[in-house]
Amino acid sequence: xxxxxxxxxxxxxxxxxxxxxxxxxxxxxxxxxxxxxxxxxxxxxxxxxxxxxxxxxxxxxxxxxxxxxxxxxxxxxxxxxxxxxxxxxxxxxxxxxxxxxxxxxxxxxx
Amino acid sequence: xxxxxxxxxxxxxxxxxxxxxxxxxxxxxxxxxxxxxxxxxxxxxxxxxxxxxxxxxxxxxxxxxxxxxxxxxxxxxxxxxxxxxxxxxxxxxxxxxxxxxxxxxxxxxxxxxxxxxxxxxxxxxxxxxxxxxxxxxxxxxxxxxxxxxxxxxxxxxxxxxxxxxxxxxxxxxxxxxxxxxxxxxxxxxxxxxxxxxxxxxxxxxxxxxxxxxxxxxxxxxxxxxxxxxx
Numbered sequence: 001x002x003x004x005x006x007x008x009x010x011x012x013x014x015x016x017x018x019x020x021x022x023x024x025x026x027x028x029x030x031x032x033x034x035x036x037x038x039x040x041x042x043x044x045x046x047x048x049x050x051x052x053x054x055x056x057x058x059x060x061x062x063x064x065x066x067x068x069x070x071x072x073x074x075x076x077x078x079x080x081x082x083x084x085x086x087x088x089x090x091x092x093x094x095x096x097x098x099x100x101x102x103x104x105x106x107x108x109x110x
Numbered sequence: 111x112x113x114x115x116x117x118x119x120x121x122x123x124x125x126x127x128x129x130x131x132x133x134x135x136x137x138x139x140x141x142x143x144x145x146x147x148x149x150x151x152x153x154x155x156x157x158x159x160x161x162x163x164x165x166x167x168x169x170x171x172x173x174x175x176x177x178x179x180x181x182x183x184x185x186x187x188x189x190x191x192x193x194x195x196x197x198x199x200x201x202x203x204x205x206x207x208x209x210x211x212x213x214x215x216x217x218x219x220x221x222x223x224x225x226x227x228x229x230x231x232x233x234x235x236x237x238x239x240x241x242x243x244x245x246x247x248x249x250x251x252x253x254x255x256x257x258x259x260x261x262x263x264x265x266x267x268x269x270x271x272x273x274x275x276x277x278x279x280x281x282x283x284x285x286x287x288x289x290x291x292x293x294x295x296x297x298x299x300x301x302x303x304x305x306x307x308x309x310x311x312x313x314x315x316x317x318x319x320x321x322x323x324x325x326x327x328x329x330x331x332x333x334x335x336x337x338x339x340x
């Protein structure tokens with residue numbers, strides 16, 4: 001149980017390090033694409049494309065993080081968390097935030 | 111005093127690594143490696159710059175994937191080793207701690223008792239709420255070594271633990287390493303051979319890709335292999 005908690009804390013800590021990029025992209029997509037579409041009543045059927053755009057930015061953030069901070073993993077390895085697990089955690093958490101923001105904005109315009 | 115992790119019984123634990131072969135740009139870095147460290151032992155790993163010491167430690171730790179590499183604990187395969195709970199930790203040459211964490215937060219995640227870790231360095235306790243960027247290079251290095259040394263793992267791999275650490279702290283740290291080997295196995299690589307050699311129960315030299323286990327008079331052999339001048 002303690003080990004699981006430690007791993008969850010590690011995932012959150014790692015997400016914090018990439019959050020400015022991930023949340024920034026979510027904010028840009030929401031503010032400059034989703035909100036205008038909803039405002040004009042043209043969002044119907046375009047949400048999958050929006051989700052795909054968000055999905056495609058993931059590898060870009062991953063690549064930049066690998067290039068700019070190649071030593072960022074050592075602490076997490078020492079917590080027993082692999083690089084793959086860290087990024088899987090980022091994908092799940094960031095995906096959930098993106099869906100949450102999208103649903104919330106849609107509800108606001110409904 | 112930290113106890114042995116529950117998954118590892120009391121008694122001698124043996125970490126072995128072999129089958130590690132690695133080449134960069136056609137140049138063979140590691141070709142013939144067999145390394146053995148056991149609890150109660152400090153093993154020194156020496157070698158010239160670029161000889162592959164860090165690569166070897168990272169491969170044993172599991173951060174670097176090398177085909178056919180075999181890392182075993184008590185004869186049982188442990189690859190990647192860092193994912194085996196309580197088995198080992200690794201101090202890289204690069205900064206270990208994330209920039210946004212204070213020493214105290216890092217210690218909590220690593221489940222290290224800071225009172226115990228800093229017992230021999232009371233002056234460090236004033237800086238436990240500092241983040242890495244707020245510390246001097248030597249202090250940060252020392253704290254990173256102490257955190258991993260006092261973490262509850264069976265083995266610790268240290269890549270240049272003495273770099274940047276001032277002499278008076280090196281002496282105290284060396285005493286701490288000797289105390290820690292009562293419950294751990296330590297594998298250390300550092301160019302400060304004068305400090306490393308007296309600590310070591312066994313000394314390895316990485317020379318032209320091969321890992322050589324040195325005998326009772328390692329200094330003489332180190333001279334013969336060109337690692338020491340005199």
